[in-house]
Amino acid sequence: MSKSGTGGGKNPRDFVSQKADSLSPSGIRKFFDLISTTEGVISLGVGEPDFSTPWRIREAAIHSIEKGYTMYTSNYGLPELRQLLAQSLERQYGVSYHPGQELLITCGVSEALDLALRAVVNPGEEVIIPDPCYVAYSPCISLAGGIPVPVPTCVETGFTIMASEIEPKITAKTKAILIGYPANPTGAVMTKEELSQIASLAEKHDLLVISDEIYAGLVYEREHICFSSLPGARERTILLGGFSKTYAMTGWRVGYAAANGDIIEAMLKIHQYTALCAPITAQMAAVEALKSGEAEAQKMLHEYDRRRRIMVKRLNDCGLACLEPGGAFYAFPSIKITGMRSEEFARRLLKEEKVVVVPGSSFGQHGEGFCRCCYAAPLKEIEEALKRIGNFVRRHNATT
Amino acid sequence: MERIFEILENDARTTPEQISTMLGIPVAEVEKAIKEAEEKRTILKYKTIINWDKLNKEQVWALIEVKVVPQRDVGFDTIAEHIYRFPEVISAYLVSGTYDLSLLVQGKSMHDVAKFVSEKLSPLDKVQGTTTHFLLKRYKDDGEVLEFPEEIKRLPITP
CATH class of the missing domain: 3.90.1150.10 (Aspartate Aminotransferase, domain 1)
Structure with a gap:
C-alpha cells in the first residue's frame, strides 16, 4: 500500500541514509x-x-565518434590504452604493469580512489592520510566503511608526511596509508628518501599504500618519484593516476589504477557493477594523449x-x-x-x-x-x- | 636565453622583472641578454597584432606567388631584395615548389595591389610570372586566432 502525500509518512529528508547524512x-x-x-x-x-584539451586530442575523440566508437569497452578499459599506459609507466618510472591484469581504466582518478578504498577496506579499518589533503580522501574512506586517521603535516617540513609521524598512528586496525604527492592543496612533493621511509614503514607493519599521483605530470625542477617504483613497494602499492591535469582533460573523466592483479581484480568487480567502463570517447582521447600529447x-x-x-x-x-x-x-x-x-x-x-x-x-x-x-x-x-x-x-x- | 625569447615572443610587454622571477635569473642578466639580442638583431622589433578588420579600414592583402630567374653567384637574393624593398611587401619568403618567392602584399584597395603587380612586379626583368591571391578572411595570424579565441569555461571554484 502506498503512502499518500500529506499522511504521517517520512519527509524525503528522512530517506537519506545515515552514512550520506554524516x-x-x-x-x-x-x-x-x-x-x-x-x-x-x-x-x-x-x-x-x-x-x-589540446586540439589533437579533441580531434581524435571527435573522429572516434564519427567512426562509431560509441559502445561499452572492456571493463578493464580499451586494450590499446592499457598497452600505451603500461609502456608510458615503464618508460617514465621504470615500473612495469601487465596491461592485461594489472591496469584498470576508471572514470577519472576519483573513481579509482573510491574503488581502491572499497576494494581493500573492511568495516572499522583505519586508513592514514595527510592533513591537509585533497577533499575527497576522508569522505571516501568513510564511505568505504573505514576510519580516516589524519597525520598532521606542517609548513616547517614542507607539508610532506613523515614516516616518523605516521608510525605512532599505526594500530592493529590500520590497513593502508593514502598519500597524494604532488599534493593538492599544498603543492608539496616528496623526496625519494622520504617516500622510501614510508615504503619501509609499510613493509614493517604490513600495510598497503594507496598513492594518488594525479599530478605526476606537473613536477618542477625535479623528477617525479612513482611510489611503486621504490624497491619492494610495487606489490603493496595501488598506484592511481589520470590524464586530467597533465593533458588538461578534467572534464573527460578518465583515470586509472595500477596494482597487483589480485587487487585490480577486486577493484574491477566493483567497477563492473557500478561504472561498468570509462566513457569510450574519453578513453579514445586518452589514447591520443599518450601517443602525441607530450609536446x-x-x-x-x-x-x-x-x-x-x-x-x-x-x-x-x-x-x-x-x-x-x-x-x-x-x-x-x-x-x-x-x-x-x-x-x-x-x-x-x-x-x-x-x-x-x-x-x-x-x-x-x-x-x-x-x-x-x-x-x-x-x-x-x-x-x-x-x-x-x-x-x-x-x-x-x-x-x- | 632561449627561454627569455619564448616569453617575449608570446608577450612583448612582459617586464624584465617578471622574466627574472619566471626564470629565476637576476634582472640585470635578463636586461643584458635583451640588450644584446636587440643589438645583434636576434630581437628585431616589438610589435602588436591588430585585427584591422574591426576598424573597417579600407585595406586589402594579397598572397603573391612569384616565379623568378635565379642569377649567377647571388641566386635569388638580388631579385628578392629588389622586390622586398617595395614598402607594399609585408613579408617575403623563398619557397620550394612550383614557384620561388611568396609575398604578402598590402594595399589600400584591390586596384592598388593590381597596380603594384602590373606596374612594379611583373615588368621586372627576372620575374617570369606571378599569381595573385587576394585574402578574403584572416583566421589566424602569428599563432593568434582572430575571431573566436577559446574562452575559459571553468567553474570559479573546484576542489
Whole structure:
C-alpha cells in the first residue's frame, strides 16, 4: 500500500541514509553560491588547468565518434590504452604493469580512489592520510566503511608526511596509508628518501599504500618519484593516476589504477557493477594523449612553472609567507599576518577585493591558517589578483 | 636565453622583472641578454597584432606567388631584395615548389595591389610570372586566432 502525500509518512529528508547524512558538505560548495552572485571576480580557486584539451586530442575523440566508437569497452578499459599506459609507466618510472591484469581504466582518478578504498577496506579499518589533503580522501574512506586517521603535516617540513609521524598512528586496525604527492592543496612533493621511509614503514607493519599521483605530470625542477617504483613497494602499492591535469582533460573523466592483479581484480568487480567502463570517447582521447600529447603537455608545464614563480614571489612580497611548491598548480601561503581564520580570510577577500581563494581549512584541520591559490590562470589575472591581495593584506595586517 | 625569447615572443610587454622571477635569473642578466639580442638583431622589433578588420579600414592583402630567374653567384637574393624593398611587401619568403618567392602584399584597395603587380612586379626583368591571391578572411595570424579565441569555461571554484 502506498503512502499518500500529506499522511504521517517520512519527509524525503528522512530517506537519506545515515552514512550520506554524516558526510560534511564540501567547504568549497558553500563558497560557490557566494561567488556566483559577485561580479568581476578573479578566481584563484579552481582545481583544473586554464587550457582547453589540446586540439589533437579533441580531434581524435571527435573522429572516434564519427567512426562509431560509441559502445561499452572492456571493463578493464580499451586494450590499446592499457598497452600505451603500461609502456608510458615503464618508460617514465621504470615500473612495469601487465596491461592485461594489472591496469584498470576508471572514470577519472576519483573513481579509482573510491574503488581502491572499497576494494581493500573492511568495516572499522583505519586508513592514514595527510592533513591537509585533497577533499575527497576522508569522505571516501568513510564511505568505504573505514576510519580516516589524519597525520598532521606542517609548513616547517614542507607539508610532506613523515614516516616518523605516521608510525605512532599505526594500530592493529590500520590497513593502508593514502598519500597524494604532488599534493593538492599544498603543492608539496616528496623526496625519494622520504617516500622510501614510508615504503619501509609499510613493509614493517604490513600495510598497503594507496598513492594518488594525479599530478605526476606537473613536477618542477625535479623528477617525479612513482611510489611503486621504490624497491619492494610495487606489490603493496595501488598506484592511481589520470590524464586530467597533465593533458588538461578534467572534464573527460578518465583515470586509472595500477596494482597487483589480485587487487585490480577486486577493484574491477566493483567497477563492473557500478561504472561498468570509462566513457569510450574519453578513453579514445586518452589514447591520443599518450601517443602525441607530450609536446603540448611540456608546453603547459613550462607555462605553469613561470606562473608559479611569479605567484610565489608576489605572495611573499605582500606578506603571505609561501613555500615554493614543487608540483601541481597550487601555492599554499600562510595568512597568519592577517590574524584571520582561513574561512574569514577567503570570505572577506572575495567581498572586499573580489578574489577567490580556497580556505585551507577545507582540506583538513591543519590547513587552517593557510589558503590555496591556484596558478593555473592567465598571468595577467594572477598579477591583478595578487595586487588586490596585496591591498587586502596591507589593510588587514594584524602585526602592525 | 632561449627561454627569455619564448616569453617575449608570446608577450612583448612582459617586464624584465617578471622574466627574472619566471626564470629565476637576476634582472640585470635578463636586461643584458635583451640588450644584446636587440643589438645583434636576434630581437628585431616589438610589435602588436591588430585585427584591422574591426576598424573597417579600407585595406586589402594579397598572397603573391612569384616565379623568378635565379642569377649567377647571388641566386635569388638580388631579385628578392629588389622586390622586398617595395614598402607594399609585408613579408617575403623563398619557397620550394612550383614557384620561388611568396609575398604578402598590402594595399589600400584591390586596384592598388593590381597596380603594384602590373606596374612594379611583373615588368621586372627576372620575374617570369606571378599569381595573385587576394585574402578574403584572416583566421589566424602569428599563432593568434582572430575571431573566436577559446574562452575559459571553468567553474570559479573546484576542489
